[in-house]
Amino acid sequence: MFAPFIILICNHLDQRQFNRLRSKLIGLHAQTITDFCHIFSIDDTTRQHLIRMARYNGKRLGLLA
Known part of the structure; x- marks a missing residue:
């Protein structure tokens, strides 16, 4: 989805x-x-999970092309 944009910037x-x-x-x-x-008093384990999920979604959506 975003891979062409990322590749264009990379070029x-x-x-x-x-x-x-x-x-x-x-x-x-x-x-x-x-x-x-x-802000919402979410524990560190959940925060780490959210960051991992963002990395996974970024790969899946082509943001980390």
């Missing part, structure tokens, strides 16, 4: 820039999940 950036951008975005997403869990 315009060199591999090092792309990996840097990708890692920043993944980190921001994980921090957003952590902030959400702190």
Whole structure:
């Protein structure tokens, strides 16, 4: 679904820039999940599960192409 967009961005950036951008975005997403869990007092085990689920869904949807 998103793979063509990700590949297009990858083609315009060199591999090092792309990996840097990708890692920043993944980190921001994980921090957003952590902030959400702190706001709603969700335990760390569930937070880790949510982050793993986000990674799995990202692979499935083509976000980690």
